[in-house]
Amino acid sequence: MSQPVWILNKNELSSGSVRRFDVCGNPLAVYNLDGVFYATDDGCTHATASLSEGEIVDDDCIACPVHNGTFHIPTGQAMSFPCEKALRTYKVIDQGDSVAIDIHAEADAASDVI
Amino acid sequence: MSMRQVFPEVPVDRDTHHRIEQFLFREARLLDEERWDDWLALMAEDIHYWMPTQENRRRADKAGPYGPDRGALYDDNLHDLTRRVTRFKQPSAWAEDPPTRHAHVVSGVEAYEGERAGEYRVHSTFVNFRTRVDHDNYLLGGRREDILRLGTEGLRLARRKIVITQSVLLAKNLNTFI
Amino acid sequence: MCNSSETPTRLTRRPASSPVDEMDRLVDMASGRMSREIFWDRGIYEQELDRIFSRCWLFVAHESQIPKPGDYLSTYMGEDNVLVVRQKDGSIRAFLNTCPHRGNKLCFSEVGNTRQFICNYHGWSFAIDGELKGMYASEAFETSGMDKSAHGLHPVAKIDSYKGLVFATFDAEAPSLAEYLGDMRYYLDAIFDMDGQGVEFIGGCVKSIVKCNWKFAAENFVGDALHAGWTHDSGARAMVGGPVAELHKTPGESYQVNFNGHGYEFNQDIVGNCASLGDKELMKYLYTLQPEVAKRHGEMRSRLIGAISSCTLFPNTSFLPGQNTFRTWQPRGPDEIELHTWTFVNKSAPQEIKDRWRKGTMITFNPAGVFEMDDGENWEYSTRTNAGYVTRQQDLYLGLGMASRLQGSGMPGNVFRGQINEANQRAFYQRWHDLMKAGRWSEVPRRDEPTLKEAA
Numbered sequence: 001m002s003q004p005v006w007i008l009n010k011n012e013l014s015s016g017s018v019r020r021f022d023v024c025g026n027p028l029a030v031y032n033l034d035g036v037f038y039a040t041d042d043g044c045t046h047a048t049a050s051l052s053e054g055e056i057v058d059d060d061c062i063a064c065p066v067h068n069g070t071f072h073i074p075t076g077q078a079m080s081f082p083c084e085k086a087l088r089t090y091k092v093i094d095q096g097d098s099v100a101i102d103i104h105a106e107a108d109a110a111s112d113v114i
Numbered sequence: 115m116s117m118r119q120v121f122p123e124v125p126v127d128r129d130t131h132h133r134i135e136q137f138l139f140r141e142a143r144l145l146d147e148e149r150w151d152d153w154l155a156l157m158a159e160d161i162h163y164w165m166p167t168q169e170n171r172r173r174a175d176k177a178g179p180y181g182p183d184r185g186a187l188y189d190d191n192l193h194d195l196t197r198r199v200t201r202f203k204q205p206s207a208w209a210e211d212p213p214t215r216h217a218h219v220v221s222g223v224e225a226y227e228g229e230r231a232g233e234y235r236v237h238s239t240f241v242n243f244r245t246r247v248d249h250d251n252y253l254l255g256g257r258r259e260d261i262l263r264l265g266t267e268g269l270r271l272a273r274r275k276i277v278i279t280q281s282v283l284l285a286k287n288l289n290t291f292i
Numbered sequence: 293m294c295n296s297s298e299t300p301t302r303l304t305r306r307p308a309s310s311p312v313d314e315m316d317r318l319v320d321m322a323s324g325r326m327s328r329e330i331f332w333d334r335g336i337y338e339q340e341l342d343r344i345f346s347r348c349w350l351f352v353a354h355e356s357q358i359p360k361p362g363d364y365l366s367t368y369m370g371e372d373n374v375l376v377v378r379q380k381d382g383s384i385r386a387f388l389n390t391c392p393h394r395g396n397k398l399c400f401s402e403v404g405n406t407r408q409f410i411c412n413y414h415g416w417s418f419a420i421d422g423e424l425k426g427m428y429a430s431e432a433f434e435t436s437g438m439d440k441s442a443h444g445l446h447p448v449a450k451i452d453s454y455k456g457l458v459f460a461t462f463d464a465e466a467p468s469l470a471e472y473l474g475d476m477r478y479y480l481d482a483i484f485d486m487d488g489q490g491v492e493f494i495g496g497c498v499k500s501i502v503k504c505n506w507k508f509a510a511e512n513f514v515g516d517a518l519h520a521g522w523t524h525d526s527g528a529r530a531m532v533g534g535p536v537a538e539l540h541k542t543p544g545e546s547y548q549v550n551f552n553g554h555g556y557e558f559n560q561d562i563v564g565n566c567a568s569l570g571d572k573e574l575m576k577y578l579y580t581l582q583p584e585v586a587k588r589h590g591e592m593r594s595r596l597i598g599a600i601s602s603c604t605l606f607p608n609t610s611f612l613p614g615q616n617t618f619r620t621w622q623p624r625g626p627d628e629i630e631l632h633t634w635t636f637v638n639k640s641a642p643q644e645i646k647d648r649w650r651k652g653t654m655i656t657f658n659p660a661g662v663f664e665m666d667d668g669e670n671w672e673y674s675t676r677t678n679a680g681y682v683t684r685q686q687d688l689y690l691g692l693g694m695a696s697r698l699q700g701s702g703m704p705g706n707v708f709r710g711q712i713n714e715a716n717q718r719a720f721y722q723r724w725h726d727l728m729k730a731g732r733w734s735e736v737p738r739r740d741e742p743t744l745k746e747a748a
Contacts, residue, residue: 047415047426047427047428047429047430047431048426048430048431048434049425049426049430053425054407055407063407065407065408065417065419065425065426066408066410066417066425066426066427066430067408067410067415067417067426067428068407068408068410082428165660167496167498167499169402169403169496169497170400170401170402170403171401171402171403171404172401172404175401175404175405183495183647183650184495184496185495185496185497185498185654186495186654187498187654187658187659187660188654188660189651189654190655194651194655197530197531197570197655197662198530198655198660198662200529200530201526201527201529201530201662201665204525204526204529204530206525206526206529207526207666208523208526208666208669209665209666209668209669210526246669250672281402281499282499282500282501282630283498283499283500283501283659284500284501285500285501285659286500286501286502286503286504286659286668286669286672287500287659287660287664287665287668287669288659288660288665289660289665
């Protein structure tokens, strides 16, 4: 397992919210869904847009603020028009009071296709 | 989308279908001829006569274009219908004198067995032409979904839902029944 | 609840056009005489779009119609289609319903809730605050150096609300809404703030087309109690089994009040309008409520809550207490309006009472309503006769009640004795005349100064 490179305190992101963090020059969207943390690229795969400015919908999807297309947060899969290409996800390791985001590894769930 | 109970559509036999069709065509003629009392006599005591207004909402909007307890052009029981007829019969109904010329066209009649014995669920389309004075020409089209009931005195209208295509009524009034 | 003032840089306005000649010839309210041309002439109408509809405060929504962030409705200010959108911070914003790229209509639904407005043409996407967030093929625009912040939606100049009624204006120089409504607020409180909880609009918007000039409808509701006894005889007989009350026989018991073109005519019978719905439960509700309203607003205003009355807020929004219909006459050229109507009820009323009022306005004041059906033809043909070249050179009469001004009544605004009167209509056209002659708000004569405090 490669070295995790970035740490976030859990209390910096409340449940049910998403925020953008710039990690080594890469904009990521970090999500807290009922205490479980996820991370994806912040940029939408469809058009220039920041997913962290969008809304969490249907419990575990992110709706892009520009054209309302949705991605499944745990797997990055594109869920609805106009999004077609999956979102890059990142492995998030729970460390108790904090989480570590490994920008060199994808989320384990990314291999699941809905 | 309207709230719709899904139940099997069992067509009525040919004689019953003919009878129902003639009922609807005669009803339309009574309205063309301004025979208001004869028309009211076709209503069941518990008639609900409903023409909701149509809202332009997006398909994904669960509220749908219309619904009960929302906007309506008619949302009447028998008493309400009677009051409207009372106005039509007044010599002081200035907007009815000279009279409007009406043609109520009914088509596409489908008749199915209703949920209760002696009741029928009937679909039809309509086009309503009205002309007043010299150039006031109004056209209104849409669909009707009725429940007809067969009693000792013949068929009666127990429920009517009228869905028009217009969301803005393209007429200054609607001085008839559909 | 609403954003007001600061002049947005995204709304372009040109100076007013030069005035139509002979405006003084067209309207002479001192002698109760007016020209028919103001109901027919296209040049006058275009000037109205400039000097009335893109300058005055216009009704756009009731707060109850858009309660949650992202809630929106599509309406009109004059002939400009606007979107009225509830913001995340609880404020309300309004924008022209058009994409700034090539001008396509942006939102085709008339009501709903959304996270963004997306144009069908090139996928330009706007947040609910009007900002351009992105578009289809965004990389191409980025390569060409486009600055998105300069291409958001065009906001109205000002938006504000009074007792839940939301108004907007395209003119950054317009007085505040409170000053614009002025002393009319005293009377609005009796209807829209009976018990501190205010009203809500129910049942959606019912729309129809009437081929008449907007001013015939607005003047009818501003002060024409007279027509009810003749035009609506058939409706009254249908709903209550008898004719309309002979209001002209009791002029001491009714009034017309106007303020800068707004007008309210009323008597003091508490339930006269409501009675025309033929529903005793509604009358009982008002009778029970009236003493409570008297404690809050005094005896005179408490007797307005369902009385024989009507009101127009200049220029084109009207309502009827008691029947509880609220409406805007949206101009569509000099010879057509699109009528938008709503039903309003006290928020605190029991659900059963609200349902009865929704049904009541449905059977009386909508296109199939037994009262409204007779108005349309009067207004259409009052407009249409002016196609005649010679006909439109004849003057019209507006002289009823010339010497009925009351002084010292204790009521705010200009007060006149007897609701069978044309004083409010004269004041309406005087205001119309003043606005049509003025190049900007600072040139509009300040005939009526508010006596009520700024924040009532």
